[in-house]
Amino acid sequence: MGKYNVTIGLEMHCEVSETNSKVFSSAKNSYTEEPNTNIRPLDMGFPGTLPVVNKEAVKMSLMMSEILNCRQPDFLYFCRKNYYYPDMPKNYQITQNPPEDCVGMGGYIDIEREDGSTFRVEIDNIHLEEDSARMTHLYDTSIIDYNRAGVPLLELVTKPCIHSAEDAVTFLEYIRAIYQYCGISEADSKKGQIRCDVNISISEDDTLGTKVEVKNVNSFSGVYNTLLYEIKRQSELKDADRYDEVNQETRRWDEESGTTIRMRSKVDAEDYKYFVEPNIPKYKITKEWLEEIRAGIPELPYERKKKYKENYGLSEKEAHTLVKEIGIATYFEKCIALDIEPKMAANWITGNVLGYLNKYELEIKEFYLTPERLQTILNHMKKGDISSKQAKELFFLVLERKEEPDTIMKEEGMEQISDDSALRSVITEVLDENASQIEAYKNGKTNMFDYFVGQVMKKTRGQANPVKGKEILTEELRKR
Amino acid sequence: MNYMRLNITELHEKLKSGEVTSDALVKESLELSHCVQEKCNAFVTILDDAKGEEVTENLLSGIPFGVKDNYSTKGILTTASSNTLKDYVPFFDATAYANLRDKGAVPVNKTAMDEFGLGGTGTTAHTGVQKNPWDQTRLCAGSSSGSAAAVAAGVYPFALGSDTGDSIRKPAGFCGIVGYKPTYGMISRYGLFPFASSLDHCGVLTRYVKDAAIVVDAMKGMDPNDMTTWDSSHIHLNDDLSADISGKKLFYIKELCDLEYYPNADEELISHLNNFHETLKKCESLGISVEGVSIDPTLIRAIPAIYQVISCAEATSNLSNLTGLIFGPRGSGENYIEMMKDHRTKGFSPLIKRRLVIGSYVLQTENQERYFKNAQRARRLIVDAIKEQFKKYDGMISPVGSGPAKLIDGSKEMLKEDTLALEDQLQIGNFGGFPSITIPNGFVSSLPVGINITGNCYEDQNVLNIAYALESSMDYKGQIAGEVK
Numbered sequence: 004m005g006k007y008n009v010t011i012g013l014e015m016h017c018e019v020s021e022t023n024s025k026v027f028s029s030a031k032n033s034y035t036e037e038p039n040t041n042i043r044p045l046d047m048g049f050p051g052t053l054p055v056v057n058k059e060a061v062k063m064s065l066m067m068s069e070i071l072n073c074r075q076p077d078f079l080y081f082c083r084k085n086y087y088y089p090d091m092p093k094n095y096q097i098t099q100n101p102p103e104d105c106v107g108m109g110g111y112i113d114i115e116r117e118d119g120s121t122f123r124v125e126i127d128n129i130h131l132e133e134d135s136a137r138m139t140h141l142y143d144t145s146i147i148d149y150n151r152a153g154v155p156l157l158e159l160v161t162k163p164c165i166h167s168a169e170d171a172v173t174f175l176e177y178i179r180a181i182y183q184y185c186g187i188s189e190a191d192s193k194k195g196q197i198r199c200d201v202n203i204s205i206s207e208d209d210t211l212g213t214k215v216e217v218k219n220v221n222s223f224s225g226v227y228n229t230l231l232y233e234i235k236r237q238s239e240l241k242d243a244d245r246y247d248e249v250n251q252e253t254r255r256w257d258e259e260s261g262t263t264i265r266m267r268s269k270v271d272a273e274d275y276k277y278f279v280e281p282n283i284p285k286y287k288i289t290k291e292w293l294e295e296i297r298a299g300i301p302e303l304p305y306e307r308k309k310k311y312k313e314n315y316g317l318s319e320k321e322a323h324t325l326v327k328e329i330g331i332a333t334y335f336e337k338c339i340a341l342d343i344e345p346k347m348a349a350n351w352i353t354g355n356v357l358g359y360l361n362k363y364e365l366e367i368k369e370f371y372l373t374p375e376r377l378q379t380i381l382n383h384m385k386k387g388d389i390s391s392k393q394a395k396e397l398f399f400l401v402l403e404r405k406e407e408p409d410t411i412m413k414e415e416g417m418e419q420i421s422d423d424s425a426l427r428s429v430i431t432e433v434l435d436e437n438a439s440q441i442e443a444y445k446n447g448k449t450n451m452f453d454y455f456v457g458q459v460m461k462k463t464r465g466q467a468n469p470v471k472g473k474e475i476l477t478e479e480l481r482k483r
Numbered sequence: 484m485n486y487m488r489l490n491i492t493e494l495h496e497k498l499k500s501g502e503v504t505s506d507a508l509v510k511e512s513l514e515l516s517h518c519v520q521e522k523c524n525a526f527v528t529i530l531d532d533a534k535g536e537e538v539t540e541n542l543l544s545g546i547p548f549g550v551k552d553n554y555s556t557k558g559i560l561t562t563a564s565s566n567t568l569k570d571y572v573p574f575f576d577a578t579a580y581a582n583l584r585d586k587g588a589v590p591v592n593k594t595a596m597d598e599f600g601l602g603g604t605g606t607t608a609h610t611g612v613q614k615n616p617w618d619q620t621r622l623c624a625g626s627s628s629g630s631a632a633a634v635a636a637g638v639y640p641f642a643l644g645s646d647t648g649d650s651i652r653k654p655a656g657f658c659g660i661v662g663y664k665p666t667y668g669m670i671s672r673y674g675l676f677p678f679a680s681s682l683d684h685c686g687v688l689t690r691y692v693k694d695a696a697i698v699v700d701a702m703k704g705m706d707p708n709d710m711t712t713w714d715s716s717h718i719h720l721n722d723d724l725s726a727d728i729s730g731k732k733l734f735y736i737k738e739l740c741d742l743e744y745y746p747n748a749d750e751e752l753i754s755h756l757n758n759f760h761e762t763l764k765k766c767e768s769l770g771i772s773v774e775g776v777s778i779d780p781t782l783i784r785a786i787p788a789i790y791q792v793i794s795c796a797e798a799t800s801n802l803s804n805l806t807g808l809i810f811g812p813r814g815s816g817e818n819y820i821e822m823m824k825d826h827r828t829k830g831f832s833p834l835i836k837r838r839l840v841i842g843s844y845v846l847q848t849e850n851q852e853r854y855f856k857n858a859q860r861a862r863r864l865i866v867d868a869i870k871e872q873f874k875k876y877d878g879m880i881s882p883v884g885s886g887p888a889k890l891i892d893g894s895k896e897m898l899k900e901d902t903l904a905l906e907d908q909l910q911i912g913n914f915g916g917f918p919s920i921t922i923p924n925g926f927v928s929s930l931p932v933g934i935n936i937t938g939n940c941y942e943d944q945n946v947l948n949i950a951y952a953l954e955s956s957m958d959y960k961g962q963i964a965g966e967v968k
Binding site: 044047048049050051052053054055056083085087089092093094095274276278281282283284 | 554555561563568571573574575577672673674675676677679680681707708709710711796797799800803804805806808809810819820823843846847848851855
């Protein structure tokens, strides 16, 4: 790798999960494990049903269009994409057909890498369509869940302008963050809400090589692995002077084998016979509406990142990590509001919190240790009630037992002994029992001090406040 | 007494006065249904269990009516006269139908039609040919063939129809009754099985213009389920119906309506066009001025082709939900593709298959520009040309078809080339979404013929008023097949 110029184009499908109803049907738009429960007659293609456009979904689409610096059409309309497949009972999908008018055309977005450098991704278009039903193929049969049929779906298509697998994933992560920040979608790939098609070619110069499309990659790590695999596959063929074996074709990513597998050549591509959906009248998109939508765009990740760096003195990397997911950023901001020192909050979140979430594949919203509970732990540490080591132990105990930090501290007897008289009596006890060691200490064996500290810790089962303990020990030794 | 020959207002008075009950009307209508079924094969389903409804202040309460079998009716078999839906019982009502039910009207049968509305003859229903009640060797025309036959035979005062090319207005002409499709979007299409969505209209077949106004008043309205509906709450067709139409101006297209353009005209065409011009004189006697105008004959001749391309294209897509997988008889086969193929091969009549192939062809990427897109452009040109005339005129008047109903035996013959545009010109009304009404205007070869008035969008009242006045000036108002002469 590295020998050839890599050119990547992405198609990112994201389900709009935050509308009440589906995009053309009045069925509820909500993710549920129970199949075939959110359905209206339209979703199953019953005769006589008609599509009705969900204005909220259009509004969200236009917001994305504006964030991506796209041009919006004067009139909104939809097209039919005709194909026969059981996941689409009407046997046509209502969608938009770029380069014809769609919610967003010809934009760009600047992406920041973790190291602070930036690159620009050109947006070909973003368009709104209905999702198909979810099909699961079993050994000799297939099952269909129509809950997903008709869920609004935004398809974002970039120009072939990305040049590394890392940048591709950074871009995707940022777009996912925008979906979440804007309240458009949970953008959860575990729920199948994000699916990507990847186009990739290599070449020795500035021209574009043969484009290979890999369809239905369902996670960002999948995108990354797909790209690495394809770059390697294509490069090796080129190295071996067999580049003519790279065909303009559609492949799919096979998770199990970690390879891409040929599906069909571009020549076999189906003719979708697009035409304008006659049941949806053209709808004028007014300047006023677009302005209203623009005004409603919330604070986006990079604005927050800038704020974190400038106001709280966080590093580029810390800030970058915090804003990636809105849930994390919100957690951080709550910590700040609770007067936790920003640097400390950032440390704990990027370290312990994210570590735990990743390890157990949890979402921040399911995370038991709320900013309030973190505050309790950190306050105890600050006051010297517990050591930093104990704070970390407490953090994991709270998560393990799902109990309040204070309860656990009591149960575990974690509180440090900082009380002067209590410490003094323990220290007196220790010194009384170690007359010969005092003797040795007085005779210049100063490392005996640590021995006494160790004894004090032993007697208090480690709960003695080390700083105070040392102060009093010094005093008492002087008295002897 | 035969009540079903009366109009809606008369029936309402008799119901209100207690002279007759809704139950009795329903019973009479059901008996007539069976009689007309035997003669004309007009129905897919006769609702023998139908009972009368409470009579209220609403003119339609307690009154029996027929429903074309492409209106979704909850709990009632709805086939669109197709084997692909031969056992389909919907679980939701079409909005227009529900609106009538809400007013207390009583459905007594589902009327046969050309399969999914894709036909103009009344010969392609899965239950067989609909025969013309005036002469059972003749066609009704279609696709609202069963509705037209039943209303003409006096089964009830009205039946619902749908109109994509002329499917209400042409059978109305051939059966000697009134057929009205209002402006596109005035009546919701939710629950109407689609043929070609941009051309499809709901409407009604009656024997009186006033009845058409009453029924459409009840059917129409904004529907949150149909984005193409518009607010017509300010329009009260029946209340504002008026025969005071003096000063109105109509035009007709000379190239279509003047005999001189048909050097090979047969006797029936000659009589039909002469009769048309007689009716124009009647218009003038009512104070309506009528002028012949020329419209680019290239455009006029293109009408049938434009219709064919656009309607087939949309139909191909609209009918692709018919797979027999979710509803309809399940086809057999090793996999879903074979099952769909089997279902569609067995379910559709040859005529539909032909049209679906045409539709698919004209939508293919390599053909779309030449056929589909050009047809859409030409449609726009024709609509613009007609709208240009509507700036000067209140409406367009034209003969319905090129003569009376055709013989059933001769229906397979190709239509004559030089009368093609005349036969198909009512499609202009669908191209533009114009309000359009057919009323009877006489007889040719002892068979009824009709005349059509079409106006600009939203000018329904105007169109109905002209038809209302003209109807009153002629002798064919309320006529029932078999009772005349």
